[in-house]
Amino acid sequence: MKHTFTLLMLVVFTLTQAQQKHTVYFDFDIDEANNSSVTRLDDWMTQNKNAIVEKVYGYADSKGNNDYNILLSQRRADDVLNRLKAYGIAVNNNVEVKAFGEDFEQDENQAKNRKVEIYYTLTEQARPEPKPDKPEFTKKVEEAKVGDKLRLPKLYFYNNSDIVVPGSKPTLSELLVIMRNNPKLKIDIQGHICCQTVETGDISAKRAKAVYNFLVRNGIDSKRLSYQGFKSSRPVYPLPEKNEDERDANRRVEIEIIEN
Incomplete structure (x- = not known):
């Protein structure tokens, strides 16, 4: 005993x-x-x-x-x-x-x-194989070619604002990790809006800049980044949109692969 x-x-x-x-x-x-x-x-x-x-x-x-x-x-x-x-x-x-x-x-x-x-x-040993799958967006970026455009998934902002909602922070964190793990990667961050042909407040550019600022604030060299807003000039679906899914697809932030 x-x-x-x-x-x-x-x-x-x-x-x-x-x-x-x-x-x-x-x-x-x-x-x-x-x-x-x-x-x-x-x-x-x-x-x-x-x-x-x-x-x-x-x-x-x-x-x-x-x-x-x-x-x-x-x-x-x-x-x-x-x-x-x-x-x-x-x-x-x-x-x-x-x-x-x-x-x-x-x-x-x-x-x-x-x-x-x-x-x-x-753990005494590294985690056993197979290793966990990479997030889907990470895989898309690593497989992308120069000129490809990829939408940042689940990135949402408060209405008519460039402030990211708290639930979207994992998307920014994933993009940050991607940039750190791929030091040759250069991207252009592109903002788009939905629902209106005339943009007020330059929201599309401000949202793209919010992503840019997050990356720079967390140590990514600004020389690897650029940003711009396209207003509603490049919609995925024609305006006016027919439903919320189409509006959601149009109001987005994308990255274009400039160099990898």
């Missing part, structure tokens, strides 16, 4: 020790990791391809009220989780995602409180 108890405690201790942590930091009131942390996260993902993510905890500093900070912490956790998934890091099916407002031990240095902590374990 004593031997069994000792063995059990050794197993528990080993499992506890096996769980490790990586921290990602954010700038004040921003829900996307800052550039230096993105670089470190990329290095970590490259060196830990056999990691399995068990927990993702988001935090904020003590500025603002608790409810706001919980929402901000949740968006930060989602940002990191999306980056991990886009890169292909394994995430436990029961991954624990938590957002903390002010209910944690705050560091005196507020910058250290604006963070996401990734708790993970490492």
Whole structure:
């Protein structure tokens, strides 16, 4: 009995020790990791391809009220989780995602409180073959030829705005990973609108620029990127569209392969 108890405690201790942590930091009131942390996260993902993510905890500093900070912490956790998934890091099916407002031990240095902590374990061997399939859009980009145009899937903006809805951030993260993994790739980002022959507010160009800014902000050389808006001059379906599917197809952002 004593031997069994000792063995059990050794197993528990080993499992506890096996769980490790990586921290990602954010700038004040921003829900996307800052550039230096993105670089470190990329290095970590490259060196830990056999990691399995068990927990993702988001935090904020003590500025603002608790409810706001919980929402901000949740968006930060989602940002990191999306980056991990886009890169292909394994995430436990029961991954624990938590957002903390002010209910944690705050560091005196507020910058250290604006963070996401990734708790993970490492398998003894790399994940077995076959490797997980690449996302469909990633495969399309890697197979594309110069001059090909590809629509960014599931990229949506708030109405008459260049602000990306939170649910579309995985698309931007996937494009970011594609650009990082294919350093010779150059693209032109092209915005289009639906429903109206006369554009107000230059929305198509602003939406293309929003994608451009996201990539540059996360370390992609601007020399590899360009952007432009085509208004409603290149619809997939003739105006006026017959239904929401046709409108959805017309209001899009595409990338054109300039060099690969």
